[in-house]
Amino acid sequence: MKIEILGSGCAKCNKTKEIVEKAVDQAGIAAEIVKVQDMDSILAYGVMITPAVVVDGDVKIAGKVPSIEDVLKWITK
Template sequence: MKIEILGSGCAKCKKTKEIVEQAVNEAGVDAEVVKVEDMDTILSYGVMLTPGVVVDGDVKIAGKVPSMDNVKKWIA
């Protein structure tokens, strides 16, 4: 599983990465968590507002920090 955190490095983007990493650890899922800061790549997903979370190529959320519960549902 590949999880991409889309964002420029703002506080919300960093918080999103922390939540995703914690959810992956707690769920015991084998996942690669990658930070994507390239705007062309972010825009290629159709994401105009960051942070965003992409799981295996599917945009799950954009423009806000996800809840731990939502992240766990996406990776289950």
């Protein structure tokens, strides 16, 4: 599983990465977590507001920090 955190490196983006890492640890799954800061790559997903979370190429949330419960839902389906 590949999880991408889209964002410029702002506080909300860093918090999102922290939440995703906690959720992956809680779920006990193997996932590659990648931080994407390149604006062209972010825009390629159609994301205009960061932070955003992409799981296996599918944008799950954009413009706000997800809850750990949300992330667990996305990664344990």
